[in-house]
Amino acid sequence: MHSTETPTPEAYFNRQIQLWGEGTQKSLQSKKIAIIGSGGLGSTLAMALGTSGIGEIHMVDFDTVSLHNIHRQIAFTLEDEGKSKAKATVQLMESKNPFVKAVAFDMPFEDFKEMGNSYDLILDATDNLPVRGEIDKYAKETDTPWIYASVEEFNGQVCFFDKSNFQVFNISDHTPGGIAAPIVMHIGSLQANLALRYLAELPVVKDKLYYLYFNDEGELITQKFGMPEKEGSA
16 A cells, blocks of 8 residues: 655665664765766666665656667656656656655766766767767766666676776777666676765775676686776786
8 A cells, every 4th residue: 555654764664774773874965976878878877876865866768759768778668758768767766765866867968978067977868979988088087987888689898997098998989789677787788886885985996897798608707807007008
């Protein structure tokens, strides 16, 4: 039966308070993050972080929901087809969590970065390398950490960028192949876990690339690579 009473933070975030205490949970309310992209990864991040107690979340995406998005972009239903991805995702977060301020930026990152906002953390949920290169440049200019993620077919990768240089990647406009919905959620969840640990001031390994894939026998393999600080350095 649906309750009409206004929930308290203590009741709503009960399981997380059990995990790390009221002080840490309250500290999340002062944190502000930006999620760049409201598609597959962005949907997962919104679902995982939108109800975590982070005080303010900005969703950035210029695109609208297409039918072929919905199978892997878990924030959307068939009723959202044609709607702004950023606005639909924000609406979902606010419907699930009365303690979050969610703001939609229905625009490309190129326009968003000119707005002069400041963040505790930026999360990349885009689908092309050139924009990620721009996110890295913006993050370095504003001294903001950011978490990169990408997914394709049955593999994905995540890295918490702090001192390392994203330019070691070959910045080209790669068109991804097919993709399965569960791997999107898997990689997005890993990205969200790193974000939440960082915002809760728990230890997080930075500047290390996690690469996850299924081999031909169906075994999940996780590889880790240290990222160089400068292009061409060891």
